[in-house]
Amino acid sequence: MMLLWACIAWVLAATCVAMLPMRRQYVPGVALLIAAPVLILWIGFAVAWWAGLLALAAFVSMFRNPLRYFWAKARGQNPQLPPELRS
Structure with a gap:
């Protein structure tokens, strides 16, 4: 019930x-x-592996865009932020 x-x-x-x-939003x-990976693992262990998938x-x-940004940063690239997020 706590998972729900x-x-x-x-x-x-x-x-x-x-x-x-x-x-x-940042x-x-x-x-x-x-927090999401914690919940995903919790779902996978408490319900079933396919529910976790x-x-x-x-x-x-x-979260495809933030994940792309962090993936590019991790590879040493310098990705551009959208204009509305630039200071």
Whole structure:
């Protein structure tokens, strides 16, 4: 039951962050990005491995742009931010 409430809280938090202006989405978005793998592993262990894979697919789909950015940074490239995020 705790897993269900944690997932509901994450979805509601993600929805609230999505309604923020783009400049204000960065910090809470990173927090959600860090919390998601914990929930995905929890789902995989508590429910089934295939449910964890479905959750991972949904996560990668939602966070594809930040994941691309962090992947490029990890490889030593200098990716460009969208104009609305530049200072």
